[in-house]
Amino acid sequence: MKVLVISDTESPYLWDFFSKDKLGGAEVIISCGDLKAAYLEFLVTMANVPLVYVHGNHDETFETKPPEGCDCLEDRVLTVKGLRIAGLGGSMRYNDKSKYMSTEAEMEKRVKKLCRKIKRAGGLDIFVSHAPAKGYGDQEDLAHRGFSCFHDLLDEFKPSYMFFGHVHKEYGGFQREYIYNEQTKIVNGWGYYLVDVPVEEGANEASSHKFHRFFRGRGQ
Numbered sequence: 001m002k003v004l005v006i007s008d009t010e011s012p013y014l015w016d017f018f019s020k021d022k023l024g025g026a027e028v029i030i031s032c033g034d035l036k037a038a039y040l041e042f043l044v045t046m047a048n049v050p051l052v053y054v055h056g057n058h059d060e061t062f063e064t065k066p067p068e069g070c071d072c073l074e075d076r077v078l079t080v081k082g083l084r085i086a087g088l089g090g091s092m093r094y095n096d097k098s099k100y101m102s103t104e105a106e107m108e109k110r111v112k113k114l115c116r117k118i119k120r121a122g123g124l125d126i127f128v129s130h131a132p133a134k135g136y137g138d139q140e141d142l143a144h145r146g147f148s149c150f151h152d153l154l155d156e157f158k159p160s161y162m163f164f165g166h167v168h169k170e171y172g173g174f175q176r177e178y179i180y181n182e183q184t185k186i187v188n189g190w191g192y193y194l195v196d197v198p199v200e201e202g203a204n205e206a207s208s209h210k211f212h213r214f215f216r217g218r219g220q
Contacts (some may be wrong), residue, residue, distance in 0.1 A: 001027050001028065001081060001196075001197045001198075001199045002023075002024055002025045002026045002027055002028075002085070002194060002195070002196055002197075003026060003027070003028045003029075003030060003194075003195045003196075003197050004023055004024070004028070004029045004030070004047075004098055004192060004193075004194055005025035005029075005030050005032065005120065005163045005187060005192070005193045005194075005195055005219075006029065006030070006031050006032070006034035006035060006189060006191070006192045006193075006196075007031060007033060007035065007056075007161060007165025007166070007170065007188075007189040007190050007191070008025060008032070008033070008034045008035065008038045008056065008166065008168055008191070009167045009190060009191050011034075011191055011192050012034060013022055013192075014043065014192060015042060015043075015199070017184055018042075018046055020046065020047065021131060023047055023194075024194045025163055026047065026049060026053075026085075026194060027049050028049060028050050028052070028080055028081050028083070029043055029044065029047060029048075029049060029050070029051040029052075029055035029086070029128070030051075030052055030053070030112075030128055030144065030189070031051065031054070031070075031128065032053075032054060032056070032128060032130055032164055032165030032166075032189045033053065033054050033055050033057070033089050033090075033100075033130035033165050033166070034056025034057065034058050034059060034067075034130065034141075034166070035053075035057025035058060035060060035065040037061065037065055037066065038067075038195045040053060040067035040070050041067045041068050041069060041070070044067070044069045044070050045069065046127075046210075050071065050080050050081065051067075051069070051071070051123075052070065052071045052072075052080060052085060052087070052128070053067070053070055053071075053072060053073060053087075053089075054072075054073050054074055054087040054088065054089030054090075054128050054129060054130055055072075055074060055089035055090055055100045055130065055167065056089065056090070056091070056099065056130045056166065056175045057090055057091040057098050057100045057101050057130065057131075057166070058100075059089070059100055060098060060099060060100070061186035063099070064125060072087075073085060073087025073089075073119030074088070074089050075087070075088065075110060075113065075114055075117075076086055076114075076117070076119070077114070077118055078119040078122070079118075079121070079208045080170045081176060082124070082199060083125045083126055083193065083199070084118075084121050084122070084123060084124050084125045085124075085126045085127075085128060086114055086115060086117070086118055086121075086126075086127055086128065086158070087127075087128040087129065087130050088107070088110055088127075088150075089130045090102050090107075090130055090131065091143065091166055092100040092131060092142055092143065092146075092147065092162075093102070093106070094142045095113035097173075098215065100130075101144075102147075103143075104147060104148060104149065106150075107147045107150075108149040108163055109148050111149045111150065111152060111153050114153070115143070115152075117152060118153075118157055123151075123157060123202060124157040124159040125159055125160055125161065126159055126161045126162070126163065126197075127153060127154065127157075127159045127161070127162045127184075128158070128162070128163050128164070129147075129150065129162070129163075129164045130163045130165050130166050131144075131145075131146055131147055131164060131166050132144075132146035132147075132150075132166065132167060132186075132188070133147060133148075133151060133162065133164070133180070133186065133202065134146035134147060134148040134150070134151065134184050135156065136178045137164065137175060137178060137186065137188050138167065139167060139171065139173075142169070143169055145168060150162075150170065151180075152159050153160055153172075154180055154181070154184050155181070158183045158184065159184055160183075160184060160185065160197075161178070161184065161185050161187065161195070161197065162184055162185070162186045162187070162188050163186075163189045163192065163195075164186070164187075164188060164189065165188065165189050165190055167188060167190065168190055168214055169190055169191070174188070175188065175189070176188055176193065183195045184190040191219060192219045194219055202219075214216070
């Protein structure tokens with residue numbers, strides 16, 4: 001299954017000069033945050049496929065005008081096209097200007113609550129966040145530091161994929177993909193990135209998900 005991962009930067013390639021073939025046959029779009037609501041609405045309308053999202057640390061406008069036609073993943077587990085997807089948005093708290101920031105302790109509480117929901121869902125295939133996991137694509141400054149508590153979720157449920165954003169290519173030292181504990185492919189979704197997620201036959205059954213044949217992707 002093709003999944004289009006987007007984050008942080010609206011791509012003129014998709015927005016200004018859209019044609020459906022540029023989506024590469026994507027059946028699901030996942031936003032990792034800090035994108036305009038109008039951009040998400042445009043993509044979900046033109047692509048006519050499910051679009052799910054978490055909040056970035058700059059998405060305060062979503063409080064009054066969330067993107068229409070899209071599903072918010074915040075602190076939830078949704079099954080989309082047979083994939084169990086969970087999300088935790090926001091970044092490390094570095095000021096008091098945004099609702100979508102958390103300290104490590106605050107995010108740890110969110111992780112614990114989400115883990116209970118994942119257990120009820122029978123497991124997890126994709127974890128979506130805005131901030132990275134500590135040590136996997138984050139940077140040293142507080143604003144772009146990753147959350148250590150994400151490791152707890154990855155260790156317990158071993159999702160095949162984690163998608164995040166927040167760390168832009170122009171910040172330097174950009175790396176698109178990582179492997180966590182030889183079990184989870186972690187991807188920075190900055191801009192856009194097309195992911196080919198292998199889905200085994202019968203994947204609509206909750207117990208049948210495990211995609212250890214890792215994808216090849218393309219994008220900005």
